[in-house]
Every structure is written in C-alpha cells, then in structure tokens.
Amino acid sequence: MMTFWKLLNLEVKRLVIPFVIMAIMVAAVQMYGAHAMARHTENEAKEIMAREKLATVQQLEELHGLASYADVIRINQSPWIILPIGLCIAFLLFYLFFVWYRDFIGKHSFMSRLLMVPASRHHIYFAKLFAPLLVIFALLAVQLLVLPVENRYYNSLLPDEMRVEYPLNYLISAIPFLRKLIPLSAEQFAFNYGMGIAAVIVLYTGVLLERSFRLLGLFGAIVYAVAAVYIATIPLGLGDHWFFYEKARLLAGIISVIGALSLWLSLYLLKRKITV
C-alpha cells in the first residue's frame, strides 16, 4: 500500500503548481467580480432612488427589494464566477490526458520506470486517478471557502442599510452552472460525481487502449467511448412507462457497470498489454 501513497504523492506534487495557480485565479477573479457587482448595485440603487424620488433605502427596499450578491449573480449569470471555473475545468480535462502521455512521450519515458516498480501496477493507475480527483475536490473546497468571503466583501462595499443576509446555499442555487458543480442534494452530488469519475475511468481506458495498441488502440478507444456514452444514454430514452427514479437508478447502475468494466479493462491493459 505504501507504493500507492508514494506514487500518489509523486503525482500530486506534479499538480501543485497548476493547483495553486487555479485556486488563486478563481479567488482573485471572483473577488474582483464581487467588487464590480457591488459598484453596479450601488449605482443602480442611486439611480432608482433618484428617478422615483425615494428618500430612504428603506423605501427602496419595500418597493423593489435590495439586490443581494446572489441576486446580481443570478441576473447576469455572472461571468466572474463561471469563467474561472470554466478555465479550471478546461485545464483539468486536458490534464486527464496529459497525466498519462507526459510519462510516455518525450526523451525520458518515465512510464517504463513506473512499470518496473516492484508492486502491482494498479497502484500506478489509482495514483493517476486519485491525484486529479484530489485536486478537483480541493478546488471545490477553495470555491466553498471563497463564496462567503465574496458575499461579505460585496456587502462591505455597500452602505450598511443595503446589506442583505441569506443562507449561502442560495448563492450556489443562484447559478445553474454552480448548481451542477456543487449540487445541494447529496444524492444528486453523488450522482453527478459518480458519473464524472466513471467518465474519467472510461477516458483512462481509452488512453491505455491507445498506449497498448497504438493506432488500432486509438480506433478501439473511440469505439469504446462512443459505445459507453450510447449505453449510458439508453435510460434517458425510455418512455414514460418508467418512473423517473427507476430511470435514475437504472442510469446509476449502468454507469457503475461501465465504470467497473472500464476499471477492470484499464488494469488488465496496464498489467498485460501496455507497451513502452
């Protein structure tokens, strides 16, 4: 088991710099967004009060209600929030390929050293699977840490009486994109990330297919991925003769089977068929 920790540690160390960059980028951009939106809200409030000749914020609040951070995010589907997360996702999607190919291509093919580690090869696989997942959840932690800070910062920029308090999970439900990223229902969370992890495993299987059979493998990988996606969408196509929760459970079952099958295939390829 120590092998796993050591290999995982190696993979995580290689991800540290990108993680730090992404975390800072997300925090910085979103904080600036909060700043911009606070300015926007304040100007808008002044405008309305002038136009409708409202003396106090109290009256504005009664007539229109005060725009909280969640409101302004929801109104313009704040790019400040979505853009940095999108960039992180783009990088991580790229990294899911790079985590393998960096060790194959290039003058120094580290993969042959990894394959000669005197322990079962699935440690290599799980190290390369868990490292990106660790970083993903670490970034989610950064996001959950930063959101309340943004909210407080947004309020701090507004005059005292314009500040609004609300449970922060509305902040998440304000943006559909964020709701998918961090679903509030644990069941939905497990479902989304279960699908995500299964997709990563299928992707890794594709990579290992290519690494084992080169061009033939690449073709195999594409066929495999398409088949996996097609099978995964079967439950959605079922008529309304099926209850929604049955379709959901069937989908979860199929995804788990695809994930398990892909995992087994990946480990088999890594053990028997991979070529350096």
Add this chain to the structure above:
Amino acid sequence: MELLFNNRDPVYLQVVKHFKERIATGKLTAGQTIPSRRELASQLNINPNTAQKAYKEMEEQGLIVTEGNSPSRITGDTAILSRIRDELLTEAIDMFLASVRNIEVPPEQLLSLVQRRLESNRSEPSSERGGTE
C-alpha cells in the same frame, strides 16, 4: 600490467600466457603472491568470469597454488617453472617456423640469418622488442 588482447585467441588463455611470460622473464618469482581474481579483472579490464577461468587453467597446469581463500601464489616447483621457459620458447619458434614455411629457405641459411639478427639485436636495448611487457 596492461595487456592488449587479440580477439581471436581465448582471452583466458592469453591471460595464462601473459603469466607464463612474466614467470619466464623472472618478473614473477616462485612463491610470489599474485593479485586476486577481482583485482586482476579490473587491472586487465577483463570480465571477472574470464579471470576466474584463467586462474582455474593455471591451477590445473600447476602454475599457481591456492590454499583456502588466501591469495594464490606462484608454485615453488622449479621443474614446472623451467618447463614454462622451454614451452614458451618452443611455442615462439613454432610460430616463427610456421610463418616462414612458405618462403622455402634451406635450414642452414635460415639458421645463419637468425644468428646474424641475434647479434645485431644484442647491441640495441631490449625495450623496442615486442610489447609483451
């Protein structure tokens, strides 16, 4: 103890011949200890297995004696030592005769040529003669 190998004769026999030459020329005297297999391998830049084989061959020919795991020594048996000298000389002569055979020189003429060569060589220093050292 640099030794240039030709790649056609078995390396271990060349090592044995090298030792015989050293004994014949008195550089290795009876009873003198010789380097261990490992030292010999690195000195002569040969593969330890070859050194091992050379030592075994020398032991079989009685050139060296090894008790327990103490370092091997040249044999004290003078009969063997002298025989080595004659052996090397005859071997050199045989090779010489083989190389001149196709020139068809009558034996007497051959002997006088060798005689004259020997006298002219004696006047020059011995170092430039063959690099078997």
Add this chain to the structure above:
Amino acid sequence: MSRAIAKYWITSVMVGLVIVFAFLYVRPGWETKGDPKLRLATLEGDPKAVANLSVWGTYRYSRDFNSRIGLDVDGIIHEKEPTLYEQTFEPWLSAKTVKNMFDGNLDFLRGKKNYGTFYSDDEMLAYANTEHVNDDWVLQISVLDKDTKQQSDFEVQYPDSNTRNYWFTDALQRAANGDIIVLSTHSVNVDAEETRHDKELVRLQIDTGKKAISSVTTVIAGREEDKKQLGLLRNTKVYNPMPYMLISAPMNGKWGYYSYQTATGKLSPISIVKAGTEIPTMFDVADDRLDYAYTDGSRIHLQSFDLATGQPESEEILIDTSQWNAVSARAVAANPKAFSIIYENKKADDPIAGVAIVDRKTGKVIYRAEVQADGTEQERQEALRKFDLVSGLAL
C-alpha cells in the same frame, strides 16, 4: 516521523482541503446562517392538541429570492432537497397520496399523465384522461381490480369530437353496478371568434366490461361568467368514493351551489349564498356534509350543510379575528371536530400572521399561535414584513 511529514506534506494539504470541502458541504451552517430569527409562538391552548405544529410560507430574502420556508416553535424549517423518489411523484401526487392510495399497486401509475384523474376505493383503482388524438376527443380509461390485480385499459369516444370544443375530465367515481362514472366539463364554442364558451358538466357512465359508454347525461349547463367557475368544485386528483359532490352554477339570476348525488345524479340546491358579495374561502365535502366558510374583512363565517337535503346542518359560527387585531382572515381546513383558520394584519407596525384551531360546535379557540421574530425592533419588523404565511395548521 517528521521526515514522512516533510515528504507527504503536499498530499496531506490536498487531502486536508478535500476534508474541508466535505465538512463545508455537509455543515448545516449553509442553511441557517443569514436566516431571519422567525418562529411560531403559542398564544392560547395546548400545543400538544395539534398533530402537526408547523406552518409554511414564503420569505423574501432579497429582491429576487422568495423561498418557501416552514416555521415551528423552534424556528425555521428549510425544505430539504427532494430525493429521486420524491422527484418522481412530487408535485404530481404527494408522497402521502401515493402511499395511501397506490401502495402495493404502484405499477398502475405507469405511463399515466399527470393531468389525468384517479379514483381509489377498497376494491378498485381507476384512471381517466381526456386526450385530443388525431381530431378526436378520446377518453382513456384504466381500471385495476385490487384483489385480482387484473388491469384493463381502453378508450372511448367523446360524443362531440368537434375540435373547436373542449373536453376536460373533472372527477371519477364508481356506480353501484361497477360502472365508471366520469364527470367531464364540455366547453362548447358559441361564436366563431372563440371568445365565449358555454359550459356543460356531462356525466358519462362507462361499462368496464363492454369497454363502452353506457349512458351520457348532462348534469348542468350554463354560460361562463368571469371569475365564476361553472361545474364541479374539485380540489383533488385522486377521488375516494364521494356520495355527494358540490357543483357551482348560475341559479336564477345569481350564482349558486348544488349538491350532486353521485349515485342517482340528483341535483339539489344548497342555500349557501347570502348577499352574494361574500368571498368563499373553503368548500370541504366529507361524505354528506359540506363545510363552507366565507370571509368578510376580519370575520370568518363557518357553517356546515347536509348535502342530502341542502339545508344547514348547524348554526353559523362567527369568528371575529379583529379581537387579535387582524385585518384579514380565512378558514383553510376542516375535520369533524374543528376548523383551521389563518388571520393576518400586514399593515401593523409588527405585522401579524396567526393561525388557530377552532372548535366546530362552539367556535371556541382550541389552539392559537402567531409568527414572532426575535432580535432588535428593526430586525423583528423587517423579518415579519418579509414573511408571507401561506398554509395554516394541518388537521
């Protein structure tokens, strides 16, 4: 040990962050921090007398955020995210209905439309749904015998299949001889521009054996008037056996209500309407009793009628909520023993939102509670102002 930490510190930090995420995600702080300090405060009566001591309403957190929240004596109840199972039936059929009515026969719900109508009694489950299929108005029927688990699905043709007219299934009952009784509203298009419709409530009796309509009778017909809903007053998707139903229709110049006897189809007027200006807030039909309530200002008038005769069954009870300086009030639910009412006064400095359970016979308050807030004067007023009470105490 320290060498190990030095070696694995990066991974430990990453794992630490993941644990932080898990903690942040699970922590209830997300729901409660930033919540107003609202709760339900008992003013009269014994809280234990109330089965389900909670009320629901909406709270306007900010300009665009109105969220449905519940209140009980401890504070705010947040709606939890629906599970996959709940998402299947909610909001079509409440989990309670699904459990009581369809438990054991869940498959009967397969493929049924959420705008269809159901009927459930000890022996049978029925379903009726009106569809406009290739220029024909069709009534899709499904019947399930609860004992034999035999299910039969068939379709029958509505009498008038003119596409400019419109059929809609209102209610479903069962006749003594086992036939299905379907009460449908048929809105007939009077003029070409489709601006005015005449409505008629039609009773179709369907023989499930022959899978055909055995009789069609018009229960009542009339011209649609704005704000007045002609036809069956319905408030449920799943009907149990109802010997009587309530129908609202024009009655000699004014608007009136009839009691409709399911078995015989007999209509008999009920003398509910007084000045005609009152605002009815509750029609609760239970077997052969109608619990009727209307409001004028802060006074709630409650009375129950015998649907067989159409005559009042009890004296009218008057509850004047102005005693609790309420401005508006309404009755929301009834059961054989009591009525549940809501009273409000939004204009007061400390806005009032109260609920009470009143004894049916005497009109005396069994239990009364109001929404109260804690914190500074300003905080309390703001919290109460932003909260709108929607549903009172369930009976």
Add this chain to the structure above:
Amino acid sequence: MIELNNVKKRFGFRTVLSGVSFQAPKDAITCLTGLNGTGKTTILKSIMGLTPIHGGTITIDGSPLHHTSYERIVFVPDQLPMPGRMTVEGCLEFMSDHYRNWNPERAAELTQMFKLGLQDRVGSMSKGTAAKLNLLLALAMNADYMLMDEPFSGIDMFSREQIASVFSSELVEGRGVILTTHEVKEIEHLLDYVVMLDNGRITKQFACEDIRLAEGKSVVDVMREVYET
C-alpha cells in the same frame, strides 16, 4: 538463468520476433547483437514485461515475471527513464522509496565516482551524465540480473571508459548481464556469450571463448561471416 523459449512478437501487423530462444546464465555477460532494428531492444523490454509477447515463454530462474521480480532484475534502457524535472537526489529517493534491494551506500559511492551533482535535473543533463545516472540506478541495486540497452551508444569517450570499467568490476561479479550493442568490437573481450539476431530471428549464438578456442575467430569475424552472406 533467464530463458527465452520460442518467443514471438508483433507490432501491429509487423512481426518483430519470430520464435527467439536463448538462455542467459546467471553469472555471465551475454550480448545480443545484430544490425539495427533486429529486435534487440524489444527482447530486453519483453523480458522486463514492458511490452507484451504474442507467443512462447520467458522465465527468470524458472518462473515467469512477477512484479516482485523487479527487485531482482534491473533494466538500463537506452534513455534514462526519469521525468525531466526530477533531480538526481529525486531519482535516488524514488529508487529507495520503491526498492527494498536498493543499496544506498553503493549509490552514494557511485554518485561520487560518476561525479553527479545531487541537484542536477534530469532534463538538463548531458547524454553521458544521464547514461551514467541510468547505470547507477541499476548498479546500486542488489539485483541478480541486469539488462542494458546500448550502454555505450553515442556517449563521450571518457564516460564510455568509465562504463566499460564497470564490466570488469565486482559490481558485475556473480550477476547475469544481458546487454545489446551493435559495436561489439571494443567490448568483445568482456563478453561470455553472444547471441546474433537478424530481423527477429537468432542467426547464431555461442560462447566467445569456445569460438576463439575452436576456430580462433573473434566475435567480429563471426559477425562479418553471418551478416555478409
């Protein structure tokens, strides 16, 4: 003894090895030689399980390769298989992390001998230095077998001599060495056995000393005979 028995291998549709059988005894230096692209490297990789074979068997001391075998058999590929950003110290740490048979003292000794800087990064090393580190990672292991792929190709004169000296040192004593090279001439005297390959098939295999004894031919002579016909 590492034994290959009728090993077959294809890359896609191209046959790379068509029935290769030979034995490399435990305490001898065996050399696989032949012109370029005759499958020499593939054989080493197949023995190490770095690439699958499509027929025949490979056994190490009688049993097939198992991941624990990597403690007893080390491979020196033609390129140092370490990530570019890793330092020499990182490489040593990686080896000591994963291998019980790693010999830290010998590693330190060799690091001195090869004059490697602990903080040098693999990516910025010269070919010669990288080859020496590559060799070090194998030599500093108490392994029974050592497979080396073109240990001398394309490196400077001085490093070449240092590497050649290894073959006569105790580091190799008692170990089975299989190395591949296509320049047999310089190291011929160091070899015990030679296996000659030509497009995936063994053309000739013999013990060097026996050929010299029996036919007085050097390995290079034999090669000339085999590959010129």
